[in-house]
Amino acid sequence: NAGVTQTPKFRILKIGQSMTLQCAQDMNHNYMYWYRQDPGMGLKLIYYSVGAGITDKGEVPNGYNVSRSTTEDFPLRLELAAPSQTSVYFCASSPLTNGYTFGSGTRLTVV
Amino acid sequence: AQSVSQHNHHVILSEAASLELGCNYSYGGTVNLFWYVQYxxxxxxxxxxxxxxxxxxxxxxxxxxxxxxxxxSFNLRKPSVQWSDTAEYFCAVIPGNTGKLIFGQGTTLQVKP
Incomplete structure (x- = not known):
């Protein structure tokens, strides 16, 4: 049972490039989330999904997009990378509104 | 806006000292509350x-x-900390049935041996 799997673990992007951060869970959880973690700022919710085909904005959605075509996958898309998007990104899943399981994170640097 | 506030950004303790980390949230209805640790x-x-x-x-x-x-409030306590408790601690709240887990900014705990 892998839990929540994030790929890649590290990535360096140039300004203006695009990329997709992958997140997959094998626990059949309905709820999935993307957070970014910056020093001294805690975790900020970017987007979340309550089920396949349903997504909603969190606290800091600008510059990001998501999709949820299946229960298992919740990719996060950066279309035009900016230095302000340098951060550690965490994906999480939950069966309802409790019991969150976090992935191991993706460290992204935009230069 | 819904928010979570942690009072202490950085706490330094000696081993065996008692710990209390403060957490307050701004939401008047039903909440689910969490504390997470990140080593x-x-x-x-x-x-x-x-x-x-x-x-x-x-x-x-x-x-x-x-x-x-x-x-x-939802304050975290431990009667006697150990060096291995050195980590960052996050308080988090789900307001009502929103499904959104909102985090505080975190408290870094450093325990000196």
């Missing part, structure tokens, strides 16, 4: 959670937290 280089792990019932919640590794509804 250096690792992802978040759940310490304890409160949904309903006894407001004093016991978690892993000797941690406990008390929900005081009238104060909108």
């Amino acid at each position: 250096p280089g690792q992802h978040l792990q759940l310490l304890l959670k409160y949904f309903s019932g006894d407001p004093l919640v016991k978690g892993i590794k000797g941690f406990e937290a008390e929900f005081i509804k009238s104060k909108f």
